[in-house]
Amino acid sequence: MQPRKIVLLGSTGSIGTQAIDVVDGAPHLFDVVALSAGGGQPELLARQAVHTGASVVGMASGDAARLNQLIQEAAAVAGRSGYHPEIIVGPDAAAKVAEVPSDVVLNGITGSIGLAPTLAALKSGAILALANKESLIVGGSLVTSAAAPGQIVPVDSEHSAIAQCLRSGSAGEVEKLILTASGGPFRGRSRAELTDVTPSEALAHPTWDMGLMVTTNSATLVNKGLEVIEAHLLFDIPLDRIDVVVHPQSVVHSMVQFVDGSIIAQASPPDMRLPIALGMGWPDRVPKAAKACDWTQAAAWTFEPLDTVAFPAVGLAKDAAKQGSTFPAVFNAANEEAVLAFHHGRIRFTEIVDTIDAVLSEHTGSSGLTVESVLDAEKWARMRAQERLALSSL
Structure with missing residues (x-):
């Protein structure tokens, strides 16, 4: 069986770098044929291009000649002096890279600038492994109507968990979706206690290593509000049947409650390589993509209701989605x-x-x-x- 051809958007970010880790661990399953990044780390992008052997390399901002020079320097160091990929530079680079023939486009871009690449990926006919939740949220029906059944595979850990749990029953048997939230660095604080927190405190997430925007969104729980909208659009479940529960250990990534009262949960130590691997390999699992829970060690998992007074973002997001x-x-x-x-x-x-x-x-x-x-x-x-x-x- 030939490896799946992967297009990787946002390659120098957290999702992108971990996706390359997954590819490195399963080269018989995946082959990166194209990648793109914003342009803030051109040296890293050049090294990634040489490392993966991608035939097309895109960058949203910067200088094409400079990127080519960096690629040739990295290729010389790696002993691959004959490597000369096509280079695309400009604000529409990611959308153009998304059109490169492939089996899977992994959209790991942060922010609504990922909308055009998302639509381009869907138009190409490739599976869209979606980590860029904002493109679905702002695009709404534009994205869902452009997608063929099963064409979008979620990469967010919560939505990947739900997709896995939904295999346990039919659509008509689903009572509600339950998204878990770590609670961020300010879990347990009142609104008054949040008034004077600092940016550095907001970036001190207890579980995940993410960029400035996503980490701050996790501290305000805006990220969870966005994820509620995403779940509504991905799984076609009404907003009033999507709940949020605080789970600080971040081991249970989300749950599905069925009509008979049964709740199916997906659990694994916090590691984005698992949902990334599943997104690229769906519906098949990638062996040893991440470590499983160690049942030889004592552990306790706790769950708490969301404090909607201190953290009103989830309710606000639901209101926006309803409108x-x-x-x-x-x-x-x-x-x-x-x-x-x-x-x-x-x-x-x-x-x-x-x-x-x-x-x-x-x-x-x-x-x-x-x-x-x-x-x-x-x-x-x-x-x-x-x-x-x-x-x-x-």
Whole structure:
């Protein structure tokens, strides 16, 4: 059997680097034929290109000649001086790379800029292993209507867990989806106690190693709100049948409750290589993709209800999803602006979600959902958020 041809988007990020680890561990199963990155780490991208032997290399920003030079330098060090991939540089590089013929496109880009590559991947006919939740959330029906049945395979650990649990019963037997949340670094704190937390404290996640935006979103639980919307779109389950429970050990990645009262959970030590491997290999599992739980050691798993007063983001996300249209896009864009303002010392931690709420309250939606209406809504939300943030700066 030939290895699956993999296109890797966001290769220098957390998802991308771990995906290459998975490929290295199973070269008989996977072959990276193309990769792309934002451009912030061109040296790493060059080394990855040489390491994987990708035939196409894309970069969203930067200089093509410089990237080519870095690739040739890395190739010389690796003894692969004959390696000359096609290089694509520009804001649409990821979307063009997504069109490279492949079996699987793994979208590991962070943020709504992943929408165009997601749509390009679906149009190509490849399986879309989706770690870029924002593209589905802001794109909504644009993405779901473009996908063939089973074409999107979730890579988020929670949604990968749900996909695995759903194998235990038919669609008509599902009562509810239960997403687990670690609770982030501020679990157990009241809203008042969150007022003066610092950016460095917000980035001190107890379980996962992620970038600035995703880690901060986990601290505010905005990330969990986005995941609720994602679960709603991926699995076609009504929002009122999707719950969130706090599980600080992050071993149970999510659960499905069936109509007879049975709950099926997927558990494994926190390691994104497992859902990444499953996303690329779906529906087959990749042997030794990650370590299993060690049952020779004592362990305790705890579960707590979500404090919706201290962390109102999940409820706010559900409200945005219920309104539909471009409201989820506004939720996401306003959040991204507020997170950056927080890390620049301009607002307090609690004002991140307050800003999302305020901007959503002013939004009127769009008469139709198109790529243009999504982009227009995001532009408006960013502008409106920036205006509000300028008024509320510390």
